[in-house]
Amino acid sequence: MIYNVLEYLESSKNKFPNKTVFSENERKYSYQELINISKKIGTSLSKNIDNDNTPIAVLMEKGIDSLATYFGIVYSGHPYSPIDNEMPIKRIKLILEVLDFPIVVTDDNGMNILKTIKYTGKIINFNQAISDEIDDNILNTIRNKHIDTDPLYIIFTSGSTGVPKGVVLNHKNIIDLVEWIVPALKFDENTVFGNQTPFFFDASVKDIYSTIKCGATLEIIPKKFFGMTGRLFEYLVEKKINTILWATSALCIAANEKIFEIKIPKTLKTIAFAGEALPINALNIWKKYLPEAKYVNLYGPTETAVDCTYYILDNNFTYKDNIPIGNPCKNIDILLIKDNKKANPGEIGEIYVRGTSVSMGYYNNKEKSNEAFIQNPLNNKYNEIVYRTGDIGVYNEKGELLFLTRKDDQIKHRGYRVEIGEIENALNSLEGIDRACCVFNEDKDLIICIYVGNIDKKEIILEIKKIIPKYMWPNRFIKLTELPISINGKIDRDYLRKKYCNE
């Protein structure tokens, strides 16, 4: 039995000490090198903080050093929280506040950000942390005290009130994920993952932990290649990448027939998409040029350890619309609930998740945790916490689950999970805006902001840039003299949606 994700790393190191585990451009770490660096960081951190499960934030550029830091923090017996140095300053500040001013491990660029926000918590420079000598005694003591429900990481998602929610995942949650995904998608030591998703986004957890479990290799693909698809495909072939678990939006951008005509990334064997269903047109382009590959639709919120259902596409079948999210992953149970009862066959309901992968809730946010992590409505005999996703689904005639819509204002935009409320909060906090509201054009993946105020698009962008990340910026701005109000006194969103989403 596995109790700590480090056991994956150490067991792979024993089998393949000199094999590359993580690589970015020309830099790489072997399993042995990674463990050495991580243990140094772990030793250094443990001298600075009590072993009490308080989180340690990582504000570093995406790369092999940030990965080494995550494992260093795990060695120190603490959960890590990845923060992107491209996040807006106000958001970084908010996250650090939610985490109660934790120790931050950072690089030179991150140091400047922390100076700008006058950070009062303790700051440790990455270079300083790796200059320490490994102290195995300290690390062994920490390991002996470890249990598998100790938190492993805290990843932040959009919060409708404007404050991001930090989802707390423990070792057992992630072990549950890895023990399912590796055999289900047939990963092994020959797998070369091509990582696309940012580390502050939990889809990357599959890449990272499947790699160390299998003794595989993870290649971090430089971000700039995602607009330059020809280059991207060359890179995949050059690095012999055979497995990609990407956000759907990244697969859509690359689904360009003209590029496939010039270059086919023939090394690819497994292509999985998550975040939202792949549009049929994009799927058909991929299938046309890579007909032998295995295509997988993965579904799951951050709160249930990345994935909770999956669907391996049948390459002989012609999909017309809505690719199923499929069947539960191993050791997970899906409940489809309508009016607190199990939905009847063919009936639409809300998706609830039951099992080991259900996370420990939101850090420092009991109110939001209690809304989403609740007693199983089908069981009133003993304590059993399930997660209500807010996703609405239905079973098809084959018994496969289909995702239909959201029951609230959460959207998937450019592959990211976004609360419309968080965008509106940011907009309404600006001085030149009297009132703003956003509607989402799902077909075109556009966020449309309708507002009353005396500033223009450029001024708005320059201000919200400091508050919310780029993927939350509205794509269109419409200035009105007043917002339409419905009978119940609220902004008439239905009217705005009808009027501005069908242009």
Place this chain on the structure above:
Amino acid sequence: MNERVIEILEDIRPDVDFEAENKLIDDDILDSFDIIAIVQEFNEEYDININPDDLEAENFNDVKSMVKLIHKLQEEDF
């Protein structure tokens, strides 16, 4: 043409100083979504067809290179 190109670019990314930046791609200032929007706008505005082959960092790193690319593609059409 420079001015119009900058106008188009600023509409897509009002927060970027296009006259000053010369490593728009290499420094990750523009992301994949920006590139797609820019290509679409250029194709429509200048009646050209930017090919996948043209999607190279050196063609999009600064305004000058983008104008050069547009000119090149316009000439090829004749």
